[in-house]
Amino acid sequence: MRYLLRLLGSRTPENAEQAEELVPQVHQAILLEDLEGAMTELEKKTRQCYAGAFDIDSNDFVQMMVIDGCFKNVDDPIFTIRWMLRTLQRDLLKLENQLPFFVLKKLFELISLAEDPTLIDLILTFFDPLMPRKNIKGNLNPEGEFDHMLEVFRSTFLSSVNQDITSGCEKLKISVNAPLVQERQLIHSVTELEEAGVKLKKREYCDLLDINFQAGVLKIPSLYIDDNTAVLFLNFVAYEQCEDTKPFFTNYLMFFDSLINSSADVRILHKNGIINHVLGSDQDVADLFNKLGREVVYDLDECYLSQPIKRVNNYCKTYYASKWRVWFTNFKHDYFSYPWTFFSLLAAIALLLLTTAQTYYTVYGYYIPS
Template sequence: MAQKEEMASMNVALKQSITIHEELPKEELFKNIKEAEGKLSMFQCSKPKIQRVPYMLREHKSFEKYYEPRAVAIGPIHHDKPRCQLAEKFKLALAAKFIEQSGCGAEVLHKIIEDNIKTLKECYDEEATRFYTDEALIQLLFVDGCSTLQFIYSFMNNELASFKIKRDQVAFAEQDLFLLENQLPYEVLKLLMSQSAKKEVLNDAIHDFVTRNISKRNKHSKHKKTPQPEGTVIHVEEPTHLLQLLRTEMLGPEKSEAKKNKSKHLRQSFRNIQELKAAGIHLKPSKTNTLRDISFDSRCFAGILHLPPISVDDSLGPKFLNLIAYELCPDFQNDFGVTSYICFLDSLIDHAEDVQHLRSAGVLHNLLGSDEEVAQLFNEIGTDLVPNSETYRNVTSRLEKHYKTKWKTWMAQFCHDHFSSPWTIIAFLGVLAALGLSGIQTWYSISSPPCACDAVCKYLKKQLKIE
């Protein structure tokens, strides 16, 4: 009896777990098909929303390390994360300082968020805010917006020590501000800055902060406009959030030649930098550190590949992976610029020796650890990515053409084998000098006219024989 009851309960549970799919009336199906194109175009043309990392990346073995905040939760998605609760106390202190220095009261700043909550809420995917009332979201955006602006300003002016925030918390918080799931609408920052007496100073601090996170060699350098390469098109648009602002600054302006590039696509046959070097291709830093500033020049039997300088530290992995995740968001139409750069760099790096060549050329600054760790990092980031084949087509086609030109490879190999050190060069020059002197001596002995002394000697010899 007990066994029958158990079987019956199992059957009930099984039926409940099965989803019954019922067909739609034909008229409703046809209506949905007819309206689908219009809905899809509206979805794709809308401003990208702040959302979770796309599902295709959520199975990453180090998902928590790369995509979730470790010190401070910004916005609604990770607000209740236990390990970020300590930062909530610092947020209130930072917000208080921002309100004090803004020159207006907390009520004014709170009201401007309240008056725009409908627009600000639409900046998020519905799933991100569904458990928040409007009032709760207003308070969250108000505190997070004020504290974020004050953190950035104090960070760039070396004033965070006054808030008793430890160095490790500062480092993690800086990294957390560029996670896809940890973003505030840029409109929140803009609204709060508009009411502050330090509006221009705060705006400059944001851009300095973003610039610092592109290259950390000069950690607190003031923001400078990067000289732009020729043939570039500059589009200025309001960023969606700090991560998009980082992406825009990191990629730099789009080259106008990229849109009309008609280079014949050649399948890549080289596997890494070592093979390029053996073919006479050398590395040099580009004039700027923007990711689009990659070029290749072929000179006689040698070639020069220009790559933007990059600093590799603990923050690089999360930064690039979140930029890639942003480019993969379904409502963000883009050229996959960061994804394409990572794929291009991954195609050059296989082993630690490739990283060593990048370091020697001044292209890569290793602040992470061993060259092997850097190689593994880029190989990990570049796994299962689909680049935009048009982005570097001109560069890769010219690289491949040079690489497959045999006489250039032979000449490069000859020079590498025989002129790879100063001593071999000196020896070669010595041989040339000896051959030159020997040739001059031979020519002189054959071509020079008889000397008067030679004639006198011949005459004397002749007279002595006669006698």
């Protein structure tokens, strides 16, 4: 209620800095009636957005929409404490905390002034620090239809993703008789890919989801992981799981879940500039992706990454079809991965050569005495 009163007070022609003391009560009542009237008109549409029926009468429901939808900062301590602000950003993006976007949009139209930024601009500016990117506003259609703020922010990651994920391309097929592990293993792990000769490279100047594979090189945009990453991904995936929307982040998450099986996989991705993180260890990153991927329902036919995944798998299949390549890969992994194994190999070779030379000269001296 305090924030609602501050918001109403700040929209008066009086001194906005002392709005609560100076604003005439009659002006607040008129503006509040306008908000209540707008929410009354949208009540039926708003109730239909929720999964279950509300045991709340019309007046209380309208009041809830007005109070929940109005939020105004007037030098409040919550906006001056960094950790609290970050917590607020994450909290406002949780799927269970969303208000229908048309509710926020209508309230904003009634309250905003001509010089105010747009609602979309406010949302993107506020949430951008959770995963900073260049030109975030240019990635979004300001006239688009959105369900809520979570979808607004999610949509800023989709500008370069092919929206038609099945048109003109073959779908990724997995045998219905395949065991569960193989069924969920979309792609080989990073370690296995390197052993098969696949090169990993950071893809520059691309959106997060824009993954590509060509000529033996898997290019993946850089991903920065901190405490916000898990919260964002969980809510993006939760939204995709419960709504009839294309599962881009579900596909992306399952891709990384298959790609990362151990800390060694994370270490290789970090070495190639693909993953940077501030978590405790590389193993923590591996655990994060493996936990996020648990019990996620996904349809491979709807995977926007089906083409690059298929190309990678075919490349690996061709590579492993050659026994000599497999032997050489294993040899290189066993003896050239670490300096001490390499030097041990050199010592063994030198010992073998010396032993061979000694045997040769012994036999040579026996048959051809001096």
